[in-house]
Amino acid sequence: MERKVGTVVRGIRCPIVREGDDLSQIVVDSVLEAAEQEGFSLRDRDIVSVTESVVARAQGNYASIDAIAADVKQKLGGETIGVIFPILSRNRFSVCLKGIARGAKKVILMLSYPSDEVGNELVSLDQIDAAGINPYSDVLTLEKYRELFGENKHTFTGVDYVQYYGDLVRAEGAECDIIFANDSRVILDYTKNVLCCDIHTRARTKKILKAGGAERVCGLDDILNASVDGSGYNERFGLLGSNKSTEDKVKLFPRECTPLVEDIQKKLLEATGKHVEAMVYGDGAFKDPVGKIWELADPCVSVANTPGLNGTPNEIKLKYLADNDFADLSGEALQKAIEGRIKDKKENLVGDMASQGTTPRRLTDLIGSLCDLTSGSGDKGTPIIHIQGYFDNFTN
Structure with missing residues (x-):
């Protein structure tokens, strides 16, 4: 059976x-x-x-804020650093930001807008349209952002991440300026030492900044890619994939x-x-x-x-076969025809109409x-x- x-x-x-x-x-x-x-x-x-x-x-595989701070300071100089394109997450970035701020005297925090890399919105597209802003070219100061959009709390967490991130930086004793832009080269008007906090676009961002004249460029994958004073580390991903463990410690990617x-x-x-x-x-x-x-x-x-x-996957779309190749069949005959097509399918169905919609x-x-x-x-x-x-x- x-x-x-x-x-x-x-x-x-x-x-x-x-x-x-x-x-x-x-x-x-x-x-x-x-x-x-x-x-x-x-x-x-x-x-x-x-x-x-x-x-x-x-x-x-854990690391403290102090370990993050020591590595940031050693790799980016410990003065004014640009921190660009972080995601908006208490779990993913808040403790990292504390360590980054502890390793600098001043942080220029540049946030992408209307949303971060993984879709967390600072403002909606409707708000952008109403304000007449072009997010691909327009650079906003914190004052201009507040003038246009006021306070915006995250849909699910209820956190105003602009205020939250600024407060985290200042609590570590660093100055903090916040700007909003989507062209990574904008940060070079403020500092030549940059920490790229994007995840899946990090290689391109680092390449663009180096070509644009940055002096020191790191990604989150370059911070804690080796142990600092016995801390945890990840040689491939550094701080990428880390999660908040306690208020002063992160769990790194394995x-x-x-x-x-x-x-x-x-x-x-x-x-x-x-x-x-x-x-x-x-x-x-x-x-x-x-x-x-x-x-x-x-x-x-x-x-x-x-x-x-x-x-x-190398799969055939059953509904395609039922609606097209075997549209005149039903019942047991249809089942046997489809089973035969599956058993005889090619090892590589790329480009085959019978595989369309199977999301390879x-x-x-x-x-x-x-x-x-x-x-x-x-x-x-x-x-x-x-x-x-x-x-x-x-x-x-």
């Missing part, structure tokens, strides 16, 4: 993870205990994924995770005889339709994964989004995700 259930996603609970814990064993034990309790068994090509947050915690996913795969194979794929995931890649926020504050979705998760994103981005939505970011207590049937199709 054919299976009536396709993809199944389960959030798996586990003990609270602490620094130094054997995380691969915790993941394996938790999945096996859940399988026994809930009455399911693992299959070949199941996926077991764990959130980057608990991986970093097990690694003890370091090398390939050995972890390989060990999880190996242990599950030994315990069950099944070849399971494994992954460490960060933020998903999806957009909130109300707040217009992209869930893309981490520098990547998959921190590490086993090779079986590389690549993109990377598997790790799709799976990471599924994991992130399932685990949530609050008190669900399921940092491990088990996915079954993801690679099935209509013929299985």
Whole structure:
């Protein structure tokens, strides 16, 4: 009898993870205990994924404001620095900004508008239109911004980030001027020492600033890319992907995770005889339709994964076949015709009309989004995700 259930996603609970814990064993034990309790068994090509947050915690990858300040001061001179294009987030940037301000005498904070890189709005497009402002060319001072738009609180958090970020900088003893612009070169009118805080556009921003005459340019990925006085670090991403841990400490993105996913795969194979794929995931890649926020504050979705998760889907659109190629069929004849087309599909369907609308994103981005939505970011207590049937199709 054919299976009536396709993809199944389960959030798996586990003990609270602490620094130094054997995380691969915790993941394996938790999945096996859940399988026994809930009455399911693992299959070949199941996926077991764990959130980057608990991986970093097990690694003890933390850093203090003082460590951030020391690195910023050493790399950018400790005088007046431009801090450009940060995202508007208490969790993602507030503690980083404290450390940055502590490592400088003056901060020129340049915010992109009407929204930050991931969609958090300072002002709406309607407000921009009403004010007759061109955000691609117009540079606003804080005074002009307030004159035009007044106080604007975030849709979800209720925070006026302009006031909040300025207060954070001044509380660390640094002066703070705030401007609003979308051309990175504007900051060079104020200082030649710049910290680029954008995430996915950072390489281009740094390139433009260097070509424009900046003397010292760093990205968040260049701060704490090595340990400072024994602090945590991330050699690839630095402060990118960090989260607030306490008021004076951040949890950094986890370091090398390939050995972890390989060990999880190996242990599950030994315990069950099944070849399971494994992954460490960060933020998903999806957009909130109300707040217009992209869930893309981490520098990547998959921190590490086993090779079986590389690549993109190679799928045929069932509704295309039903409405076009087999429009004259129905019932069992239609089902058999579609099953035959799936079984005979080419290894690469790029450009094939029957695949249009299947969104060939990377598997790790799709799976990471599924994991992130399932685990949530609050008190669900399921940092491990088990996915079954993801690679099935209509013929299985």
